[in-house]
Amino acid sequence: MPETNNRLWQQRYRDGAPQPDAFIPDAVVATLLEHRSVRAYLDRPLPDGTLETLLAAAQSAASSSNLQVWSLLAVEDPQRKARLAELANGQAHIRQAPLFLVWLADFSRLQRLAERREVELQALPYLDSFLMGAIDAALAAQNAVTAAESLGLGTVYIGALRNQLQAVSEELRLPPLVYPVFGLCVGYADPDKPAQVKPRLPQGLILHRETYAVPEQEAQLIDDYDRAIAAFFAAQGQQSPGWSRQSLERLKSIETLHGRERLAEAVKAQGFPLR
Numbered sequence: 346m347p348e349t350n351n352r353l354w355q356q357r358y359r360d361g362a363p364q365p366d367a368f369i370p371d372a373v374v375a376t377l378l379e380h381r382s383v384r385a386y387l388d389r390p391l392p393d394g395t396l397e398t399l400l401a402a403a404q405s406a407a408s409s410s411n412l413q414v415w416s417l418l419a420v421e422d423p424q425r426k427a428r429l430a431e432l433a434n435g436q437a438h439i440r441q442a443p444l445f446l447v448w449l450a451d452f453s454r455l456q457r458l459a460e461r462r463e464v465e466l467q468a469l470p471y472l473d474s475f476l477m478g479a480i481d482a483a484l485a486a487q488n489a490v491t492a493a494e495s496l497g498l499g500t501v502y503i504g505a506l507r508n509q510l511q512a513v514s515e516e517l518r519l520p521p522l523v524y525p526v527f528g529l530c531v532g533y534a535d536p537d538k539p540a541q542v543k544p545r546l547p548q549g550l551i552l553h554r555e556t557y558a559v560p561e562q563e564a565q566l567i568d569d570y571d572r573a574i575a576a577f578f579a580a581q582g583q584q585s586p587g588w589s590r591q592s593l594e595r596l597k598s599i600e601t602l603h604g605r606e607r608l609a610e611a612v613k614a615q616g617f618p619l620r
């Protein structure tokens with residue numbers, strides 16, 4: 346078991362073994378540490394019951410005030426997947442994966458309930474409610490990801506589904522008060538194009554104790570991480586500008602938002618005023 350722990354730690358941080366007693370072995374934690382996004386899938390159907398199992402895992406996530414203000418839309422029709430792939434920056438894995446899940450923040454169910462009971466939902470138009478739906482959907486989705494990986498499946502989130510929110514909403518016939526937070530490809534990973542575990546920032550950059558403090562070694566730790574990320578991509582025959590340059594490039598201009606710079610208006614058009 347210590348070898349497994351060391352391997353998991355090494356994969357995740359590229360930094361040798363964990364400090365003694367700094368890592369508690371556990372099967373669920375091991376599944377989490379083995380996560381990697383999968384962008385190449387086999388043309389192999391999923392076992393019966395996969396969708397229902399993933400949904401049960403997703404619904405087991407916590408939910409703000411137990412409002413359960415999210416829904417799941419499962420897409421398996423190849424033509425619809427192809428159209429969604431085009432709307433999401435032409436990402437081929439959406440077409441390839443047998444199952445494409447769209448995680449929805451969904452206040453329409455409670456709105457319909459309120460209309461039946463003739464109640465006005467005055468708290469609904471506020472940003473906090475919108476966030477609640479998005480957070481609920483994200484927590485549910487991540488539970489499904491862990492369940493899928495535990496079942497031997499691969500996944501990748503598709504945030505680019507928000508690039509053309511209106512067209513996606515029309516394709517999926519989303520009513521007002523329903524917002525697609527992101528998509529998720531699910532399928533068997535193609536063993537000929539295996540995905541590797543991508544290293545993360547060291548814990549020293551992420552963890553604060555009691556109060557927030559900028560780590561003294563911040564610049565050095567980021568330089569080290571840049572090297573780890575470059576080595577990760579080099580091992581797969583890919584070049585990388587490093588994490589720091591890539592992250593700054595990603596946020597430097599609005600072009601990188603690929604249409605999402607208009608998201609606030611699109612969200613408002615879906616019936617969320619975001620007050």
Ligand SMILES: Cc1cc2nc3c(=O)[nH]c(=O)nc-3n(C[C@H](O)[C@H](O)[C@H](O)COP(=O)(O)O)c2cc1C
Pocket residue numbers: 380381382383384436501502503504505506527541542543
């Ligand atoms: C909300 C969200 C949206 C994402 N959108 C995309 C996407 O549109 N396309 C893609 O290939 N990967 C997408 N990803 C995957 C990230 O690129 C990936 O998680 C990150 O690079 C870390 O790699 P790993 O998941 O293999 O550890 C997304 C991830 C998240 C959490």
